[in-house]
Amino acid sequence: KNEVEQSPQNLTAQEGEFITINCSYSVGISALHWLQQHPGGGIVSLFMLSSGKKKHGRLIATINIQEKHSSLHITASHPRDSAVYICSLGGSQGNLIFGKGTKLSVKP
Amino acid sequence: NAGVTQTPKFQVLKTGQSMTLQCAQDMNHEYMSWYRQDPGMGLRLIHYSVGAGITDQGEVPNGYNVSRSTTEDFPLRLLSAAPSQTSVYFCASSYSPGLFTDTQYFGPGTRLTVL
Numbered sequence A: 001k002n003e004v005e006q007s008p009q010n011l012t013a014q015e016g017e018f019i020t021i022n023c024s025y026s027v028g029i030s031a032l033h034w035l036q037q038h039p040g041g042g043i044v045s046l047f048m049l050s051s052g053k054k055k056h057g058r059l060i061a062t063i064n065i066q067e068k069h070s071s072l073h074i075t076a077s078h079p080r081d082s083a084v085y086i087c088s089l090g091g092s093q094g095n096l097i098f099g100k101g102t103k104l105s106v107k108p
Numbered sequence B: 001n002a003g004v005t006q007t008p009k010f011q012v013l014k015t016g017q018s019m020t021l022q023c024a025q026d027m028n029h030e031y032m033s034w035y036r037q038d039p040g041m042g043l044r045l046i047h048y049s050v051g052a053g054i055t056d057q058g059e060v061p062n063g064y065n066v067s068r069s070t071t072e073d074f075p076l077r078l079l080s081a082a083p084s085q086t087s088v089y090f091c092a093s094s095y096s097p098g099l100f101t102d103t104q105y106f107g108p109g110t111r112l113t114v115l
Helices: none
Strands: A004-007 A010-014 A019-025 A029-037 A043-049 A052-056 A059-064 A069-074 A083-091 A096-098 A102-107 B004-007 B010-013 B019-025 B031-037 B044-051 B054-057 B064-066 B076-078 B087-094 B110-114
Touching: A004 A083, A010 A019, A019 A029, A019 A083, A019 A102, A029 A069, A043 A052, A043 A059, A043 A069, A069 A083, B004 B087, B010 B019, B019 B031, B019 B087, B044 B064
Parallel strands: A010 A102, B010 B110
Antiparallel strands: A004 A019, A019 A069, A029 A043, A029 A083, A052 A059, A059 A069, A083 A096, A083 A102, B004 B019, B019 B076, B031 B044, B031 B087, B044 B054, B064 B076, B087 B110
């Protein structure tokens, strides 16, 4: 069983739609990171969470430690949001675990 | 600040050749790491370093060597390239090692093809 599962694997949305990407994990963690990988390949850190909720512009990330689940929401999606979104965990044993990513395509 | 830089951006090697992928950061980060990214798989940790002079193996270390003689630089050496090492390689750094409670900064990646 994978230690971190993301859903969906692929997501196509129309511009303006509200988007949710989910991340479930099965191990103890110190922190959870949401990363964005642009079509050109570069990886950018969006959020680091250890509890609660964070917001940056149109992006909102939440985490429920008890349920071992995190969500990334994008409000009023735009074609420039098209990217692969990766959930990664800072494991309690000092390792970093990555999900396989969710490929988002936002159509104009 | 340049952040995390990687060179080269692209490289083609023949089986058996050796080469070094360069990674440097100018943020005075203690923790640096190398990952490979293959289609259909998440990023996988190759080697990491928690400070100058200290390195350790990650999930997929075979065929790779690293050293950390300075805080800034963390080169990855392919000893004898194999087609299975065809991948995109990312270097990353963060301020403090350990439990990954700091923002991770990634380099732009190196796309390596081994023929």
